[in-house]
Amino acid sequence: MVYNARWGILATGGIAKTFVKDLLRDPKARDTNDVTHSVTAVASSSSKTRAEEFISDINIPGNPTTYGSYDELVADPNIDIIYIATPHSHHYQNARLALESGKNVLCEKSFTVNAAQTKILVELAKQKKLFLMEAVWTRYFPLSVQVRELIQKGEIGEVLRVTADNSIGQGGWDQSHRMLNLDLAGGALLDLGIYSLTWAFQTLYHTLPLSQRKPPSSILSTMVKTASTGADEDTTMLITFPTTTPSNNLQRTSHAVAMTAFPVDSNPDKQNSARPAIRIQGTKGEIQVDGPAYRPERYRVISKTREGEPVKAVREVENVFPSNGHGMYWEADEAARCVRDGKLESEGMTWEESVVIMEVMDEVRRQHDLVYPEKIESTDYPIKL
Ligand SMILES: NC(=O)C1=CN([C@@H]2O[C@H](COP(=O)(O)OP(=O)(O)OC[C@H]3O[C@@H](n4cnc5c(N)ncnc54)[C@H](OP(=O)(O)O)[C@@H]3O)[C@@H](O)[C@H]2O)C=CC1
Ligand SMILES: O=C1OC[C@@H](O)[C@H](O)[C@H]1O
Numbered sequence: 001m002v003y004n005a006r007w008g009i010l011a012t013g014g015i016a017k018t019f020v021k022d023l024l025r026d027p028k029a030r031d032t033n034d035v036t037h038s039v040t041a042v043a044s045s046s047s048k049t050r051a052e053e054f055i056s057d058i059n060i061p062g063n064p065t066t067y068g069s070y071d072e073l074v075a076d077p078n079i080d081i082i083y084i085a086t087p088h089s090h091h092y093q094n095a096r097l098a099l100e101s102g103k104n105v106l107c108e109k110s111f112t113v114n115a116a117q118t119k120i121l122v123e124l125a126k127q128k129k130l131f132l133m134e135a136v137w138t139r140y141f142p143l144s145v146q147v148r149e150l151i152q153k154g155e156i157g158e159v160l161r162v163t164a165d166n167s168i169g170q171g172g173w174d175q176s177h178r179m180l181n182l183d184l185a186g187g188a189l190l191d192l193g194i195y196s197l198t199w200a201f202q203t204l205y206h207t208l209p210l211s212q213r214k215p216p217s218s219i220l221s222t223m224v225k226t227a228s229t230g231a232d233e234d235t236t237m238l239i240t241f242p243t244t245t246p247s248n249n250l251q252r253t254s255h256a257v258a259m260t261a262f263p264v265d266s267n268p269d270k271q272n273s274a275r276p277a278i279r280i281q282g283t284k285g286e287i288q289v290d291g292p293a294y295r296p297e298r299y300r301v302i303s304k305t306r307e308g309e310p311v312k313a314v315r316e317v318e319n320v321f322p323s324n325g326h327g328m329y330w331e332a333d334e335a336a337r338c339v340r341d342g343k344l345e346s347e348g349m350t351w352e353e354s355v356v357i358m359e360v361m362d363e364v365r366r367q368h369d370l371v372y373p374e375k376i377e378s379t380d381y382p383i384k385l
Pocket of ligand 1: 043
């Protein structure tokens with residue numbers, strides 16, 4: 001039996017459009033034969049007309065219902081799961097609205113503005129027996145799954161160090177733009193740094209059995225804020241994970257350097273996407289992942305060669321994007337399967353891991369006194385933002 005997930009789309013901005021286009025691509029093209037997707041409703045906080053335009057722009061079939069408010073959307077009985085695509089500042093209020101109304105939720109990254117908000121959403125989902133997932137789409141790429149499996153199989157030995165960079169070399173946004181606007185929880189850390197942290201965590205944390213996953217023992221960071229709004233524009237984190245599997249009785253820790261920036265670029269000339277944005281370094285070799293970190297295109301496995309040994313061939317694997325998609329359909333398939341199976345959370349991005357990553361970002365912000373407006377940081381509900 002094929003399960004069809006009926007989606008409600010909350011907000012009609014840039015990523016909502018990209019996500020819905022991927023939802024509409026033929027699942028069979030990516031060998032997904034057990035779930036399909038349909039969009040049954042779209043809501044815009046701007047107007048019902050905006051929702052109608054969104055539908056006609058993308059040519060969404062099936063005549064979805066349109067709403068001029070999110071309140072109406074969450075009351076629609078013909079929705080299995082709501083995709084939240086508002087700015088970071090609004091995720092807590094929007095996700096809470098959906099959960100309080102009994103709806104399953106896939107919410108864009110960063111999940112919320114702080115860990116306290118994420119914890120409340122998780123408790124609510126648990127209490128109401130609803131599915132809730134932070135939409136960290138990169139984790140569901142076949143490439144990410146393969147890299148995690150290679151690490152777990154010991155292909156590069158004990159992984160001791162990861163460097164992950166998600167820097168875009170862009171700027172010049174207006175102060176009100178969501179990338180810079182503190183009222184929308186803008187800045188590099190929450191928007192882009194989350195992907196560098198994703199790589200640190202999915203390699204050094206997620207690859208361990210659940211019982212062995214331990215939050216970082218130390219977090220050091222540096223941050224540069226933009227003069228215009230005070231949002232962070234260049235943030236680097238050094239994250240140390242406690243040892244869980246001592247090798248040869250050596251109490252070694254692993255660590256990650258997670259970087260993100262607006263003014264510098266992980267791939268400056270854009271001519272060659274074969275720049276490793278991520279390096280995963282182990283005792284027996286290294287896996288390099290070519291950026292951008294949020295939409296990686298390939299990885300290569302380089303085995304360590306000892307003096308006198310023949311050099312082993314470098315294995316390079318492309319991440320293929322079936323039906324010329326963006327790659328958001330893999331997370332959508334995962335969400336649909338979880339809802340179908342009555343799972344409340346996804347194994348690829350557990351609630352616990354989302355909370356730990358939010359706690360890392362809280363700590364980095366604390367170290368640099370980066371605070372968003374009180375309304376945005378608040379756990380009160382409902383608040384009109
Ligand atoms: N996974 C990925 O690759 C990407 C994820 N993102 C994430 O998606 C989210 C949205 O980003 P993006 O689509 O680029 O943002 P946009 O600014 O393009 O869209 C945001 C939408 O949110 C709604 N919204 C509600 N309240 C506000 C408000 N006060 N100010 C602005 N918008 C508001 C609007 O829709 P409406 O008027 O219809 O209600 C708006 O169109 C962010 O969390 C971001 O981190 C972004 C880009 C890529
Ligand atoms: O999630 C994202 O990935 C792609 C970036 O361009 C975007 O700013 C960010 O929100």
